[in-house]
Amino acid sequence: MSLARPFFRTTSLAVCAAAALTLLSPASTPPARAQAAQAARQPTQSDVAKSDSAKPDSTQPPAAQTNGTGNGAAVDQPDPSQQKSLTTKAVEKAKQAAKSAGDIFGRVPCLPPKGGAKSMGSLPHVAGKLAAGQPVVIVAFGSSSTQGYGTSSPEYAYPNRLAAQLRRQYPGADITVLNRGRGGDDAPEMMKRLQAEVIDAKPDLVIWQVGTNAVLRNLDPAETAKMVEEGVARIQATGADVVLVDPQYSPRVTERAESASKMVGLLGKVAALRHVGIFPRFEVMREWHEKQALPVESFVIADGLHMNDWGYACFAQLLGDDIIKSVGQIKLGVNVPAAVQRYRPM
Numbered sequence: 001m002s003l004a005r006p007f008f009r010t011t012s013l014a015v016c017a018a019a020a021l022t023l024l025s026p027a028s029t030p031p032a033r034a035q036a037a038q039a040a041r042q043p044t045q046s047d048v049a050k051s052d053s054a055k056p057d058s059t060q061p062p063a064a065q066t067n068g069t070g071n072g073a074a075v076d077q078p079d080p081s082q083q084k085s086l087t088t089k090a091v092e093k094a095k096q097a098a099k100s101a102g103d104i105f106g107r108v109p110c111l112p113p114k115g116g117a118k119s120m121g122s123l124p125h126v127a128g129k130l131a132a133g134q135p136v137v138i139v140a141f142g143s144s145s146t147q148g149y150g151t152s153s154p155e156y157a158y159p160n161r162l163a164a165q166l167r168r169q170y171p172g173a174d175i176t177v178l179n180r181g182r183g184g185d186d187a188p189e190m191m192k193r194l195q196a197e198v199i200d201a202k203p204d205l206v207i208w209q210v211g212t213n214a215v216l217r218n219l220d221p222a223e224t225a226k227m228v229e230e231g232v233a234r235i236q237a238t239g240a241d242v243v244l245v246d247p248q249y250s251p252r253v254t255e256r257a258e259s260a261s262k263m264v265g266l267l268g269k270v271a272a273l274r275h276v277g278i279f280p281r282f283e284v285m286r287e288w289h290e291k292q293a294l295p296v297e298s299f300v301i302a303d304g305l306h307m308n309d310w311g312y313a314c315f316a317q318l319l320g321d322d323i324i325k326s327v328g329q330i331k332l333g334v335n336v337p338a339a340v341q342r343y344r345p346m
Helices: 004-024 030-040 045-054 080-107 124-131 158-169 187-197 212-216 221-236 257-274 281-290 309-331
Strands: 136-142 175-181 205-209 241-245 277-279
Touching: 080 309, 124 136, 124 241, 124 309, 136 158, 136 187, 158 175, 158 309, 187 221, 205 221, 212 221, 212 257, 221 241, 221 257, 241 257, 257 277, 257 281, 277 309, 281 309
Parallel strands: 136 175, 136 205, 205 241, 241 277
Antiparallel strands: none
């Protein structure tokens, strides 16, 4: 209590001084008194909140202001210094994302499968363009695990992770990775948007994740495989490379073991028949658990189905490693026959 008394006396003196000034001020200057009172009054939390809400978002360029009818009116273009500031922020954000990618593996390393890897094969179209320094378009096609459900941020979805890895490897290349994932979809829905969302993008590589929702919805694995084969043929007709990604190894999928096994096997047969790549996600994730002794909870979120940040990051890393290896084969002049173009993790 004794610590508060000096402050109280000082405050009392300040109040008395303010009162004296008020009595001495001319009666003809009420605006000046109002300004002095306003300056002396300390802002409350509500005042600060109102002030902040009235400020424009400093991270956004000035938007078109509206008139009374709601129509946009032209405004001055953003100052070049503001544009430079936005660019600097974007660069810093990219650096932070790269650091995050490294940090996540610093806690738990992403290791390639120890055994069972099959012949890698090549991705001649996309690898050839990367080797030549030409622009590349990759379409990630699939459902919620392509969309990135389960990540802590959209930038941690596997297509974004893959794009970041390839851009680090080929800093001078123009690499575009389009995320065409839509939660809940499987082959029937994907075939309906194949033309508009995949083929019309003129991709060099299509990574098609499919089959998980077919298992969960009890769809006929044979019918799913038939639709996937038709879709692969349409993509191949454009000259693009194709990589199929089979279902994930997670509790919600493994509880339907028979259906999951059939789906994995049939997608492998489609890949062999059409001579396209396949990333055996089911086998890779099972190895994380059974051979690398990682608890399922360390790579799958609480819903028992979708991967977490680490799971998506490791998946993207292994996928990117194989693409980079394929580019290396092209540069060395290694020609892999089409009959053994099987896309397997290193």
